[in-house]
Amino acid sequence: MANGLWGRAVGALIAGLLLSMAAAMPTLAQSVRVTVNGTPITDVQISQRVKLFALEGNRGGTKGATEQLIDEAVQLSEAKRLGITVSNAQIDDAFLQIARNLKMSSDNLRQMLQQQAINSDTLKDRLRAAIAWNAVTEQAIMPQVQISDLELDQKAANQIEAYQGFDYILKEIIFVGQGSSGRTGQANKYRSSFAGCDTAVDLSLNFTDAAVVDVGRRHATQMPEAIAKELAGLNVGGITKPRVVESGVSMLAVCEKTQAEDLTFIKSDLRADAGNSAMAEKVTQYLADLRKRAKIIYN
Known part of the structure; x- marks a missing residue:
């Protein structure tokens, strides 16, 4: 399966959710590399994420995998603080959607991951963090995004x-x-x-x-x-x-x-663009603030 196709299939489901934690594989010996708010990130998790990166065509390597896992641990910690939970059924549905994007069954997706020495829980843990963070975004960040109608009117008037x-x-x-x-x-x-x-x-x-x-x-x-x-x-x-x-x-x-200088239709496009931009900025800042307050210990 081509890296590009895999990347598009995963991206189709996760884009907009601001991905990011992988679970340990208890059958293998592990050592803790980082602890985030008391949650350990092991060398096995990191190596598994690197393999998942490779399947996607992501060249982030060990450093990128580690940073993504830290982000996910921070995101899941914030979701827990807000009382947000993600059910196994939600994760299974997301896993199935990726399989469908790749035009295969869930079992075939698991087999494909296994062929690359990737435990399916590695992908599922990332999906858990993505779904949880999306809920955090809707609950805690989206209400902070305010778009000025006056500013939109001015921009629309300049564009018409x-x-x-x-x-x-x-x-x-x-x-x-x-x-x-x-x-x-x-x-x-x-x-x-x-x-x-x-x-x-x-x-x-x-x-x-x-x-x-x-x-x-x-x-x-x-x-x-x-x-x-x-x-x-x-x-x-x-x-x-x-x-x-x-x-x-x-x-x-x-x-x-x-x-009739009706600016409604121009404003609708401007509002969507401004909203997406403001949301992305707020989400980035929110995560950065969470990381600053998090207790991150590197071993």
């Missing part, structure tokens, strides 16, 4: 283009069927005779397989840039040039057009 400042009521005229060249010719003939939305349906009756659909109200930011720019140059009663679409050939007729 002149052609995006319109609100429309539209009708779509569709010439249904394949053979775009022939349909486009008929659509252009319709367009040259178009006299406004009130007679759009009557005009369509002169053509074969032509339909008029009420699109309703749309803001410019809800439409592809090319169409929004073309509509911005039209007055009420205007109609766009024919465009080939999946169902045939399409045109949009402008029934109403008003100036």
Whole structure:
């Protein structure tokens, strides 16, 4: 199984959970390398994590594996303080999801890990920490993330283009069927005779397989840039040039057009970006603060 495929499969499940603790393998002799808030991290755990890294294509090596295990121990300690628990069923479900991402069964995933001398508990312990930390994030960090509406309004206003400042009521005229060249010719003939939305349906009756659909109200930011720019140059009663679409050939007729600087749609994207950025920053700082307060002893 290629390293890249494995990395994508694990990443598809864990990305956004801020991964990170592995359990000891009691059948092997172990020595404690680090203790985090009383929780030991052994050489066996570290070596197992290094092997898991290798399977993923992660070159963090022993140092990276050790740091990740310390992070996970800190995360699990914080989850325990907040009363957060992770059930075996949750871990089994996560393990199964990784197997499905790799298009295999849980048993086959275990066998694949064993072939690389990796105990399946190594992956499961990492999943436990990831799920626990995600719960910590939702409970303790997410409420701290505040996005200023005023700031978003200012950013949105700076981003909006002149052609995006319109609100429309539209009708779509569709010439249904394949053979775009022939349909486009008929659509252009319709367009040259178009006299406004009130007679759009009557005009369509002169053509074969032509339909008029009420699109309703749309803001410019809800439409592809090319169409929004073309509509911005039209007055009420205007109609766009024919465009080939999946169902045939399409045109949009402008029934109403008003100036309306609706920033809702731009703000939605800005809010998501700002929220993700602020969340990532808060999570990083929260973990850094936890590490500073943690009792970490290197042996």
